[in-house]
Ligand SMILES: O=c1ccn([C@@H]2O[C@@H]3COP(=O)(O)O[C@H]3[C@H]2O)c(=O)[nH]1
Ligand SMILES: [Zn+2]
């Protein structure tokens with residue numbers, strides 16, 4: 500099964516050169532949006548892709564660069580396209596996404612009272628595989644990001660790791676490669692400094708060569724070009740480009 504991946508953006512939370520780190524995953528005619536940050540509506544607009552062409556959105560965690568575009572997406576779907584988009588989300592995030600993020604902007608008495616009034620909500624249990632289509636299987640893997648904040652990386656089609664924002668977890672990466680057949684990793688990356696809530700380039704560079712060859716960097720800062728040529732076997736993902744896996 501060959502999937503295609505196209506990043507709407509590859510930027511870190513406050514990057515200005517790149518859009519937010521959100522992705523489109525294509526399985527033939529099906530399109531899954533992975534995260535929908537503040538810049539996602541603008542990025543989609545520039546790609547000439549209306550919200551209506553997206554089949555579902557999946558959320559990794561609640562930070563504005565991952566969910567800040569959901570209000571525009573949901574309002575546009577409701578008032579322009581008269582339908583709800585499917586929302587794949589860890590069950591632990593359902594209430595907080597509504598109560599702490601969307602309700603303030605979206606609440607309308609008798610019209611929009613809960614998340615399910617604007618999304619077709621599909622709560623996911625972590626560590627369980629779900630077939631989204633015949634050719635797209637996803638599993639949420641809880642990964643550490645901010646203390647007390649639930650955050651979920653994604654294991655796709657039993658061989659692709661797509662990291663949420665996360666601190667370095669070499670044990671998980673080794674486990675996926677050694678026991679679960681992982682051969683591609685899209686990994687968020689903080690290019691310099693101490694990775695308090697993210698994984699640093701230095702940490703990823705400490706992995707064995709065979710794993711570095713699998714890694715594509717995303718969620719990077721504006722000065723990415725300074726690091727091109729200094730990442731050994733590790734590749735930078737580029738926003739807008741279509742990759743097949
Ligand atoms: O303890 C903290 C919490 C947050 N932050 C910043 O806020 C950003 C929120 O989105 P993000 O998770 O993509 O990146 C985060 C960081 O840039 C931080 O530096 N330290
Ligand atoms: Zn982020």
Ligand SMILES: [Zn+2]
Nearest residue numbers: 560562644664
């Ligand atoms: Zn985050």
